[in-house]
Amino acid sequence: MVELECVRGDDNVYNLSVVRNNAAVNISGAKLWFTAKHDQDDPDTLAVIKLNSVDNPGQISLVDQVHGLASITLKPADTVLLEETALWYDVQMKESTGRVTTIVSGILKITKDVTASVA
Numbered sequence: 001m002v003e004l005e006c007v008r009g010d011d012n013v014y015n016l017s018v019v020r021n022n023a024a025v026n027i028s029g030a031k032l033w034f035t036a037k038h039d040q041d042d043p044d045t046l047a048v049i050k051l052n053s054v055d056n057p058g059q060i061s062l063v064d065q066v067h068g069l070a071s072i073t074l075k076p077a078d079t080v081l082l083e084e085t086a087l088w089y090d091v092q093m094k095e096s097t098g099r100v101t102t103i104v105s106g107i108l109k110i111t112k113d114v115t116a117s118v119a
Contacts, residue, residue: 001106004089009080009113011073016091018068018103028065029096034072036089036108048087049078049108084112 006012018025036049044050051072053060063069072091090105 002104003106004108006074006079006108006110007113008082008084008110009076011075012079013074014072015063016070016072016103018070018093020101024066024068025095026066027062027068027070027093027095030062030065031094032060032062032070032072032103033092034060034089035092036087038085038087040088048082049074049089051078079110082110085110 004014018027030053032053034049034051035044035047037047051059053062053070059073059075061071061073063071087108087110088105089108091103092100093103094100
């Protein structure tokens with residue numbers, strides 16, 4: 001499990017390296033999902049944050065497909081209304097072969113922002 005920290009209302013970027021058996025996985029043609037929930041047993045429809053690389057290509061980017069590099073960006077709108085909390089998250093990948101793998105999972109810690117005005 002990997003703990004991620006996220007400041008509410010900020011742009012938060014997380015870089016991923018997809019590795020299997022100590023070698024980079026070619027993620028060409030793959031689809032990635034980022035899902036964050038209050039309870040792991042909640043259905044995906046109740047997810048607090050749900051993104052995928054097809055519907056949200058600006059937020060889940062396959063940066064270097066051959067070398068298995070991807071990036072996830074949480075935009076301010078994804079977190080600005082959240083209270084300080086901890087969410088369960090994971091990143092799943094479905095390869096072009098149909099193979100499904102959980103790349104990383106853990107706790108996404110949402111912390112309050114201190115500065116409220118950036119104008």
